[in-house]
Amino acid sequence: MQMSMNGLRQIKRALLATNGLGLAPVIARSNWRRQRLLILCYHGIAMGEEHGSHPEMFLPPAIFARRMEILAQSGCKVLDLGEALRLLQKGQLPPGSVAITFDDGWADFPLYAFPILQKHGFPATVYLTTYYCLLSRPLFRFALSYMMWKESKVIENRAFPWLPEQLDLRTEAERTSFLWKIDNYAKQQDLSGKQKDDLAAAFAATIGFDYSAFCRERIFQLMNPKEVTAMSRAGVDFQLHTHRHRTPLDRYRFISEVVQNRDLIAEMTGSGNRVHFCYPSGAVRDDFVFWLKEAGVQSATTCVHGLATRGEDPFRLPRLLDQYGLGDEEFEAWLTGLAALLPRRKTVALDVAPE
Numbered sequence: 001m002q003m004s005m006n007g008l009r010q011i012k013r014a015l016l017a018t019n020g021l022g023l024a025p026v027i028a029r030s031n032w033r034r035q036r037l038l039i040l041c042y043h044g045i046a047m048g049e050e051h052g053s054h055p056e057m058f059l060p061p062a063i064f065a066r067r068m069e070i071l072a073q074s075g076c077k078v079l080d081l082g083e084a085l086r087l088l089q090k091g092q093l094p095p096g097s098v099a100i101t102f103d104d105g106w107a108d109f110p111l112y113a114f115p116i117l118q119k120h121g122f123p124a125t126v127y128l129t130t131y132y133c134l135l136s137r138p139l140f141r142f143a144l145s146y147m148m149w150k151e152s153k154v155i156e157n158r159a160f161p162w163l164p165e166q167l168d169l170r171t172e173a174e175r176t177s178f179l180w181k182i183d184n185y186a187k188q189q190d191l192s193g194k195q196k197d198d199l200a201a202a203f204a205a206t207i208g209f210d211y212s213a214f215c216r217e218r219i220f221q222l223m224n225p226k227e228v229t230a231m232s233r234a235g236v237d238f239q240l241h242t243h244r245h246r247t248p249l250d251r252y253r254f255i256s257e258v259v260q261n262r263d264l265i266a267e268m269t270g271s272g273n274r275v276h277f278c279y280p281s282g283a284v285r286d287d288f289v290f291w292l293k294e295a296g297v298q299s300a301t302t303c304v305h306g307l308a309t310r311g312e313d314p315f316r317l318p319r320l321l322d323q324y325g326l327g328d329e330e331f332e333a334w335l336t337g338l339a340a341l342l343p344r345r346k347t348v349a350l351d352v353a354p355e
Helices: 002-017 025-028 061-072 082-092 108-120 130-133 140-150 172-188 193-208 211-217 225-231 250-270 285-296 328-338
Strands: 037-043 097-104 125-128 154-156 165-167 237-240 275-279 301-305 318-319
Touching: 002 025, 037 108, 037 301, 061 108, 061 328, 082 097, 082 275, 082 285, 097 108, 108 193, 108 225, 125 275, 130 165, 130 211, 130 225, 130 250, 140 172, 140 193, 140 211, 172 193, 193 211, 225 237, 237 250, 285 301
Parallel strands: 037 097, 037 318, 097 125, 125 237, 237 275, 275 301, 301 318
Antiparallel strands: 154 165
C-alpha cells in the first residue's frame, strides 16, 4: 500500500509539472469545468509566524498575494458566493467559476487579505464566528499552541499542580498533549472566555512568553465589531459560522448557535440576510443538515476537497483548502479543474467540532 501511495504521488507530481501532459487548458475550457464551481477556502493571513505553528490555516502574505495574482491571470471568473451558488443551481455558471471564502474572521483580514482582494476586484465571503469577535482576545487553544511552539524547550512548572513538574515543549507530540490537558482542565472548571484568557496569560508567564506583546499584535484574534462593520460597508459578505465555533449535538443548542450568530452579524453589518453557513472544523452530520434547514439556512460548505456541481447536496458543498503546503502548480491545477481528476488522499471530515 505504501509503495502504491508513493507511486500515485509521483504520478500526480509529474502530471502537475506538465499541466496534465497539456490537458489542463483543454479541461479549463471544457463544458465539464463550466458546470463546476471551485470554492476556495482560506482562514488567516499570517501577521507574524502563525504559519509556523498552524501551516494548515495560515498563509504568509506573499503567498496569498501570489495565489490571487495566479487567479487574476487564469481567466477564471470570481463570483460572489451567493451569486455563484444561484448560477450553479440554474446551470448558468460562467467558464472557470470561482468563489472565495474565509473561515472564522481573523483580525488579519482587513490588514492583509482585503487590500489584495480589492486590488483585483475579487468579492469574498467571511464565515464569521462571533464569540471571540466580541471578546477581542486571542483564541485560547491557538494561543496555547503558538506559545508552546515558540518556546520549544524544557520548562520547570511550579504554577500548575495538574500539569507535570517538567514541561518538555520540544516535540509536537508533547506540545499537543499539554494543549489538550490544559484545554480539558478549562472545560472541567467551566471557565469563561475571560478566565481562559487569564489562564493563557499565567501559562505564558510560566514558560517565559510575553503575552502582553502577543495580545497587542492581535495574533490569533478575530476582527472586532467595528472592523466587521467597516468591512461589510466595503462590500465584504459576512455569513454564518456559529457563535462559539461549535456544533452541539442537541437540536436546540445547535439552532441557538446559528440564530445568535446571525443576530450578532446583523447588528454589526446592518443586514439580517444570512443564509449561507460553514461547518466549524468541517464537522458534518445528517442532523446538522436538518437543523440548518430549520434555521433558514440555504447552503453549507465543508472542508472536503472538490468542485461543487449542480447535483451536489447544497448542505455538503466541497471546497479547496488553500494552505501553506499547497504548491502553486497544484493551486493552478485546481483552477483549471485538472486537480479534481488526479488521485488524491481522501479528506476525512469530523462529525463534531471540538468545543
